[in-house]
Amino acid sequence: MANVRATTPPTVQPQPAKSSWFGTLVRVLLMLLTVVIWMAAVFAVGSIYYYQRQHVNRIYDGVSVRGINMSGLTLAEAEERLSVAFDPYPLAPVTVRYGDQSWTLTAADLGVDFDAGSAAEAAYEIGRRAALGVDAADRVAALQANLQEQLSAYRFGREVLADEAVDRSAGLVWLEARAREINRPVAEATLRVDGLDVVTTPSQTGYALDVSASHAAIYQALLNNSGATVELAVNEETPLLADVSQADVFMRQVLSGPVVLTASEPDLDAQAPPPNYTIPQETLVNLTSLEMTPQLDGSMQLLASLDVEPLRPQVQEWAAELAREPRDARLDYDPETGEISVVTPSQTGRVLDVDATLQAIHQATLSDEHNATLPLALVEPAVNMHKIDEMGIVELVATGTTSFRGSSADRVHNIATA
Template identity: 35%
Template sequence: PGEGVFSHLWLLLRGRNLSPILSFDEAAARLYLETLAEGIDQPPVDAALTLEGTTPTTSPARPGRALDVEATLAAVREALPELGREGVDLVVREVPPQVADAEPARTWVESLLAEELKLVLPNPQEGDPGPWSIAPEELAGMLATFVNEGRLHATLDAERLRAYLQGRVAPEVVVEPVDARFHFDEETGELVVVAPSAEGRALDVEASVQSVLAAVGAGHHVAPLVLRSVPPRYPEPITAEELGIRELVAEGDSYFIGSPSGRDHNIRLAASKFDGLIVGPGETFSFNQYLGEVSAEAGYDESYITAGEQLAIEVGGGICQVSTTAFRAALWGGYPIVERWFHHHRVGYYELRGYGPGFDATVYSPLVDFKFVNDREAALLIETEIEEAAHRLIFRFYSTDDGRRVEVEGPVITDETEPGPPIYQLDESLAPGTVIEWQTAQNGLTATVERWVYDAAGNLLYHDTFVSQYAPRRAAYHYGPGYQPPEP
């Protein structure tokens, strides 16, 4: 016990030299270094391309730096025994940029934007559209860049180029294919070609994108487009058996005797547009679609049309004779009528030879159309014919008879109204005192026609009610100078 007391007293008075015991908290050191790195690290700067209008410029690359935390921790661990006498250097590494050089992109863009880019058709023919020129300013908006082996390159963006081709070029390039036109030989049951088919064409957008990219990539300022052919749906080799055309299934007619020469001409021209055409199963027939443009340039003459209270003269007058005849064929054929409009006034031509009011169909492209659906499983072949002696227009429908039966009743006439007093209009071109009747008076009325269509088993397929409300039409006279019209 005594020795212990003396030992403690000795330690208190003189002390003793002991070796230090050191402890290294690596987690705390890592956290410290990561915090320190926030003030040391600098990201690298890639070489870049910028445009000022259509002038490309570049900015140089600059390397960055980053504190290597793991390497610094290893250095600290190694220096622990000497830590009291010497410090430890931080390990900072250089971070290279991903894009070291933008000069390839600048050079290519400068060359591309030096002049316009022309897109041309392969082997263009007279009358073909093009070339299409893309100005440097527009090309600048289509640029895209990519990195290859640390160098920046440029090209045209495929999506933007595709949008340009689809919006600007494709609509001008397209040529619709032309189906062959046929007549049906009832004796042989075969189709007879009356007009040949023709292939159409369209822009192959995807192939054209690749063609343009390849051309500009090679430094060219003229790039060829790529076209693809579009075959007709009904070429000459097709047969009646393939289409299911076996017999006459419907017929409609109308008479236009007494028509002025312009109206007569227009009826014949418009009727020819429908002769020999095929309407596929399930397709909707649009009169205006097949009629096409109605203009003097398309060959039509001026003639009378119904317009408000008085007849008017317009290019294409008389075409409604053709749409009326097509309506009658579809009506008697039991086809679903999708769109049909009646005339503002009754038209005498459409009430000849047993037809009453309510069996007409007016058209006025593109606003007013006549449409029906070919709801049979077989195709429908339309033939038109004019019997010259009677001035009779006929629409014949050939298909497969599916046994449907059609019943039509009417017209039932209601709400008949008389016209007002005659209209007199001065015409300075007439001889003094001359009076001519411009249009005859006609009662207004409502005509109702009903149709029932039954299938082969007698089940009702369709029931239609066609209501036509015709306005009364006053008589109209044109008179020359000096004539005094009667008081109304």
Template identity: 35%
Template structure:
């Protein structure tokens, strides 16, 4: 019978089965020859009528050489990076990816096609890509008001990603050659703000600042304020960029170092990691307000909070990830944010450094409207407090609508008058009454 040449891989051994031409006796044609010879009463030999069928795959020599080259030695994938070691695609891994297919040609011939399983190869390259990937890190600076110079406090770092499609193409191209080193195509991502950019950022003077007081806060709330404020120290906002408080704040949890303190939740307060973060967002809002920067997103608290008054209506709450505070650096200069938390004085400060553009800011208000008096005190039993103990946990505030106007002037002329509206619900005194028997 006819038999195609075959090529198989057993482990790392290449096995070849040679081709065989098929032969078949044409019985009818041979019988006719016999009849003719008998009829002619002539002797001699009668040759068998045999039809030959050539194999579709006569030999696999080229494919064999290709397979032996591919699995003959490991393939090194070199990232050419000081902090990354090369990856090695060893012979067994290449053999596991190897695919030998029969491909029919237009003329009817069949040839063997040798290559790598693209699904397996891509999965391997994508795993390498995950190990290579690194987000760029912007530099953070400290501004010296005396010398007007910037000193990096967090050094910038280039980001990088692997071009997966190109890496797959290169491996496919080189695995069948004697060149056993593939230079991985890594794309470098420059940080938006690098150390060497410092002299060219336009950061040369204080343009606005704001300070709020948290004096009298619990120790946990004070430490939360200090931690949250530190997340923004040295941050540089490029021209045109929208600053997101939540983006730079990061995760707010016990694992991130935050302690439990009171936050507003619905129509009450409750203890949760991160209480006090809104003190920081409110301070950032006020610095942006006085700098004349466009406020992209700002939400007042549901209820008035004593820490942020006076003035009323000048707060900004956040609750990641849904409730954020955002403003835009609409100047042609970079903006540096510095923060300072004075634990002894109980204050947190945001300072914005850039280049003054000649604009100034004034405030009109606050204008209080639609005042809703708070209700009577609420007394709640608390089995954790000794019987007879009464402890106040909430302090009453009237509800109201509050309007503040920001007037922005450029070189002394009014160019914008903006309205900031806040609606606060009334807030009752709440007392816990102990019921625990001694």
């Protein structure tokens, strides 16, 4: 017979009362925490909502423009406050110089003012710059960015560096007025002969105000608020022919008077002294020429010159007028008395050197006196009646006769003339 063991069911030990109390406490605390979190969330959302409602169409707190507090202002209020604060606009004036002239220009003179409207708009955009998209995620991201910017401005402040309102046309108008005073065209020196008068005009350096460069420099100095001095940018143009004084002196010397030529020494055999010759100024002026000559530095020089070669035909006519062949004297000797008498007088020859005359004219024209000596060369005859004593005739050495019978008529005439 099998043995049957009776099994005893397990007994359940009851939990202590302490464990039941702790669980209840945890549940209560979790519920309280949930309530606190919800209350905090509701408070945060409410605060944000309230803050946004308080700043509808107003600038968020902590925003300033160049040190001027814009917190809570509407656009119109902000613009008005900025307009009052920056009138006049506190920029250091600029001193503009040219040569010994100077001008002081303020921001108002140059059309520069504070752009209060733009500055107010820039301040208003703080905390509103992130655009709300259509997509929910984009809207959340944009809202988060705007809230962060609002919080940053509230906690740390936010300075807006607004730009100036610049009307640069005011500077252009001012510079164009200066250009009318400064600009002048370049002018070359000139020389011309009016009749017998030498007329010159001086050269003139050209000046042109560089409006663009000057305009940029003035506004840069003003907007930098440095109170700097700006030199006007002026371009200079030097004339190619700056001076004609050398040619002027030359031409005035040539035309200072006529050139007079006289004989160099008396001619003892001449029945009358040789004539003087005069070259008038009207002739001299036609012997001059003006030529522009380039220089190594790129400039030009006006050179005046004198060419007397065109006078050669005239001087040759003078030479023909003055020319004379030498002629020997015919003498008679008296053996009884030893006296010598002149039967036919001698004649000294005369020749005008044409080349030397032209050179003398050239030199005289450029001298102060305008006088020259005719370069006459005297040719003495072999038998000079003025030098009989120097011949050493003391006796008759021989006599001779000849017959001209049968000679031609021309020969008889020549012998008779001799």
